[in-house]
Amino acid sequence: MYSYEDRIRAVELYIKLGKRIAATIRQLGYPTKNALKSWHREYERCHDLPARYVRSRPKYSAEQKKAAVEHYLNHGHCLAGTLRALGYPGRETLAAWVDELHPEARKCVVGKAVGAPQPRELKQAAVIELCTREESARVVAQKIGVSRPTLYNWKNKLLGREVPALMKRHNDSPQAPERADLERQVESLRRNIRQLQLEHDILKKANELLKKDLGVDLQLLTNREKTLLVDALKQTYALPELLAELGLARSSYFYHRARLRVSDKYADVRRAITNIFELNHRCYGYRRVRAALVRQQVFLSEKVVRRLMKQERLAVATTRRRRYGSYLGEISPAPENIINRDFQAAAPNEKWLTDITEFQIPAGKVYLSPVIDCFDGLVVSWSIGTRPDAELVNTMLDAAIETVANSDERPVVHSDRGAHYRWPGWLSRMRDAKLIRSMSRKGCSPDNAACEGFFGRLKTELFYPRDWQAITIEQFIAVVDSYIRWYNEKRIKISLGSLSPREYRESLGLAA
Structure with missing residues (x-):
């Protein structure tokens, strides 16, 4: 959008230079060839230009x-x-x-680094109280301290949408026999679903532990292999269920279990290493795994941990190289590069970094816009949506400003030269919150290397290793949101003394 002065200056220079389009654009740096011709035609027709620039829009049926x-x-x-x-x-x-x-x-999800997710035990207790309640769901939600939609969302995730939110029987209803018959059918379907889930989990675990194909015949496995599968799944399913499904005698299971424990003195350590690796998005190398073992009072050398991980085939996915590209255009004057590649901060909320990254999955494109604190890498706030527009960055900035609203801290906010950080909404928010703007040089992504590094870790640990073929956009947004919360709360950073960003701040006595 060009002002009246800009357009009239371009037309006058165009006439002065003998209507040479290339020379005019080269001297002014704007506009496009077609825009200049349009302005000149309007000027010749009316001997002036309209005060406001109105872009004609084609009509569509x-x-x-x-x-x-x-x-x-x-x-x-x-x-x-x-x-x-x-x-x-x-x-x-x-x-x-x-x-x-x-x-x-x-679709858009906005989050900020305050508080911790509710424990699963609290969610289960809340869903039980919801399904067996005497009063309304709103009263139950107020008792727990959450909103009514949140309570129903927990119920849908734990039980499924098809399960009714009120499971009490009404024997005085004239349709009680029909209801009882329907409940028996539902219970039968649940048993069938659990049986199918058990078979699926066994085949999946056989693929992970034994490196068997997903279509392997379970009865062809040796008793030793079946014992390994039972040990891996007995925290989820009852022992009789697993033994019956695998066709393994109880005595054979305990015999091979004892032999496995005698033959491998690192059996417990192997399971602990596998659990650490799986529970942390399969992105921990041997150094972080060793640090997590030390937390569990298990002390091993790095060489032993690396050898056990190699034997268990626990390898972190490598980064896929992508060709670098950047747009070099300029639409308005940019502020000074205050950060100047100095990504170290002595205290929280001194230097913030932000950018936008894209995830392309079969269901569509998803965009993430975070604010990173240079002090310890904490993700201060973030927004996830299906469009890289002004709303995506503005909601993220609003959430970040809330974290310093009650303090005198006014961080430097560093970004690239994208249009998102030059729009009036962004500029007014920065001005009202008294934040300091800083921008990278033109087309120079290393000037925002710390933020790009966060994107690289996220995609290497979460995005690239997994198959997103059957994942919807809503599910993918929830997965990315969960990863960022785990990144803040639990992910070990060696540079922080093998602590997560939140744990590091707590160890220093700082509010996270």
Whole structure:
């Protein structure tokens, strides 16, 4: 959007230079060839330009509008793909159409680094009280201290959406026999589902521990291999269930279990190492695994830990190299690069870094915008959505400002030169919160290396090793949100003395 003065200056220079388009654009640095021609035609017609620049928009029929939105929804929620396929409209127009016709297609999750997630035991107790309640669900939610939608969300995750939220029987109802028959059918279906889940978990564990194919015949496994599978799953399923499914006698199980314990003095350590590796997104190398073992009062050398991990085939996924590219355009003056690649901070909330990264999964594209504290790498706030627009970065900045609203801390906020950090909404929020702006040099991603490093760790540990073929956008957003919370609360950083960012702050007596 150019002001009246900018447009009239361009037209006058264009006429002065003999209507040479290239020379005019080269001297001013703006606008485009077509824009300059349009301004000149308007100037010749009216001998002036309108005070406000109005961009003409083509007219589209309702059928074209509906066809464009359906193509967007059916082809991976990709704006660029729809524009290439149909040739119309513009990116902003298509986004507005999607918001108008299908507002539910826009997904966004905003989080900030305050508090810890509720323990699973509390969620289970809350769901039990919800299903056996005498009063309303709102009263139950108020007792626990959460909102009513949160309570129902816990119920859906633990029991499934098909399970009713009130399971009390009403024997005085005239339909009591039909209800009892339906409940018996539901219970039968649950048993069948549990049996299928048991078979699936056994095959999956056989693939992980024994390196067998997912279609392996369980009866062809040796008793020793079956014992390993039972030990791996007995925390989830009852021992009789596992023995019956694998066709393993109880005496044979205890015999091979005793032999395995005698033959391998590191049997318990192997299980502990496997649990640490699996519970931490399969991204811990031998140094972090050893640090986690020390927390459990298990002391081994790095060489032993590395050897055991190699024997168990616990390897961290390697980074996939991608070709570097950057847009070099400038749309407004940029502030000074105050950070100047000095990503060290003596205290929290001195230097913040931010950027946007993209995840492309089969269901569509998802974007993450975090704020990283240079003091210890804590993710101060973050927002996850399906569009890299102003709302994505503005909601993230609002959440970050809330964390320092009651203090005198005014951090430097460093970013690249993207348009997201030059829009009026971002600038007004920075000005109102009295934060200091800092920007990287043009097309120089190493100037924001610490934030890029966080993206690299996230994708190496979470995104690249997994198959997202059957994952929806909502599920993927929840997985990324859960990873960031784990990153703040539990992920070990060797540079912080084998502590997570939150644990490090607590050890220093600082509020996280």
